[in-house]
Structure formats: C-alpha cells, structure tokens
Amino acid sequence: MMGAMIKKPLIDPNVLQQLERLGPDELELFLLNRGNYRGALLSATRMINEMRVNHNYGVLETLICGHAYLAAGLISASLKGQDRVGIEMDCDGPAGGFVVDSSAGGSVRGYLRHAPIQIDAPPESFDTRPFIGDGTLSVTRFAEGSKQPFTGHISLAIHDYFHDFEAAEVGTREVRFDCGCSKERFARFLAAMPIDEIKEIREQGPFPLRTVCHNCNTTYEFSESEIERAYQMSR
Ligand SMILES: [Zn+2]
Numbered sequence: 001m002m003g004a005m006i007k008k009p010l011i012d013p014n015v016l017q018q019l020e021r022l023g024p025d026e027l028e029l030f031l032l033n034r035g036n037y038r039g040a041l042l043s044a045t046r047m048i049n050e051m052r053v054n055h056n057y058g059v060l061e062t063l064i065c066g067h068a069y070l071a072a073g074l075i076s077a078s079l080k081g082q083d084r085v086g087i088e089m090d091c092d093g094p095a096g097g098f099v100v101d102s103s104a105g106g107s108v109r110g111y112l113r114h115a116p117i118q119i120d121a122p123p124e125s126f127d128t129r130p131f132i133g134d135g136t137l138s139v140t141r142f143a144e145g146s147k148q149p150f151t152g153h154i155s156l157a158i159h160d161y162f163h164d165f166e167a168a169e170v171g172t173r174e175v176r177f178d179c180g181c182s183k184e185r186f187a188r189f190l191a192a193m194p195i196d197e198i199k200e201i202r203e204q205g206p207f208p209l210r211t212v213c214h215n216c217n218t219t220y221e222f223s224e225s226e227i228e229r230a231y232q233m234s235r
Pocket of ligand 1: 179180181182213217
C-alpha cells in the first residue's frame with residue numbers, strides 16, 4: 001500500500017508559457033536598513049497554479065486561497081529546522097475562511113473552507129472583502145521540540161516600506177505546493193476510527209472507499225482487502 005500526494009499536471013498553454021518566462025518559484029530573503037528589518041519577497045506563480053489545478057478552484061477561490069498560500073509562504077521565511085506555521089481564518093462571508101500551513105522547508109498546503117464559493121452574481125472586481133466579510137485570523141507556530149504551539153492573532157498589512165530602504169539580499173529559499181499526506185497516513189486514520197465505524201465500512205462498503213485530503217485534494221482509494229487490514233489493525 002503506497003501512495004503520496006498526487007499533483008495534477010498543468011496543461012493550460014498560457015500558464016505554461018508564463019511559468020517558463022518567470023522561472024522557478026523563489027523566496028528571496030533580504031535585510032533592510034542595515035539589518036534593522038528582515039524582508040522576504042515571494043514569487044510563487046507555479047505554486048498558486050498547482051494549488052488551483054489540484055483543488056479545481058475558479059478565479060475567485062484561487063484569489064482568496066492564493067493570498068493565504070502567499071502569506072504562509074512568506075511566513076515560512078521566519079521558520080527553521082522542522083518548524084511549521086498554520087494560518088487559519090474563520091469569516092462570515094461566503095468563502096467561510098481558509099486553513100493553510102507551511103514548513104521551514106518551503107512546503108505550503110491548505111484549502112478554502114467553502115469551495116466553490118456560493119455567489120449570486122459574478123464578482124465585479126478583485127476586491128475579495130465582500131466574500132470574506134468579518135472574521136478572525138490566527139497564526140499558530142509549531143516550533144520543533146516544543147510541545148505547546150504558540151497561537152497569536154495578527155493583522156496583515158502591506159506597506160510600501162521598501163522604497164526608503166537599501167536592501168541587501170541574504171539568500172533564497174524554495175517554496176512549493178506540497179502536502180505531506182500519504183495513503184499510509186489515511187490507513188492509520190481509518191484504523192484509529194471507532195471500531196463500530198470501521199466495522200460498518202467493512203461490511204457495507206462502498207468499495208473502493210475513497211478518502212480525500214483537504215489540504216491538497218488528493219484522493220486515496222482503499223480496496224475491500226485494504227479495509228479488512230485496517231479493521232484487523234484496529235481491533
Ligand atoms: Zn494532502
């Protein structure tokens with residue numbers, strides 16, 4: 001039983017042409033004002049397109065979830081080792097919010113809570129506020145070796161700070177759409193289900209049982225014999 005995240009291929013020729021022109025995704029790290037500020041600049045057209053294709057998102061879903069991916073990618077600049085950071089938004093607009101996370105290694109994954117977004121009329125601008133409404137944003141940092149994650153609430157603002165400062169680039173890092181899910185993980189999850197539930201699946205199917213990862217939209221299928229094995233493991 002093997003299996004890991006499946007990326008759907010990018011096939012839109014316009015997107016492929018654009019990606020070729022732009023080159024690989026990259027997170028550039030730099031110091032501003034003689035080291036008083038740290039900055040990061042993220043180019044992630046490939047990451048956003050791969051996210052869009054895997055999740056089957058339309059323009060609006062891609063715009064909102066894409067902003068979340070960019071934020072997670074930027075914050076990954078401050079991580080090291082096995083650290084991870086999660087960004088969650090709950091809101092009362094039709095998008096419902098999002099759940100994304102990133103790692104020090106530059107893996108970014110996650111999803112929009114309500115997709116497709118239910119709207120009455122096509123959006124008239126790229127202003128995403130009507131679809132988000134009011135809500136809360138939380139950022140949780142899972143530091144390596146620390147049992148207690150740290151959650152903070154922050155306000156995100158984009159300023160034109162950089163004009164006034166001299167920037168010195170200090171390096172680049174990789175950022176990509178990447179999810180650590182696997183069929184083995186889903187099998188362990190099935191085996192950890194309450195015995196009645198796994199028993200019911202075992203007896204009633206349907207087979208193959210399909211499980212879908214929220215974060216990357218990969219589907220893992222379990223045959224009857226694989227469910228039997230999970231059931232035996234759970235007893
Ligand atoms: Zn996944």
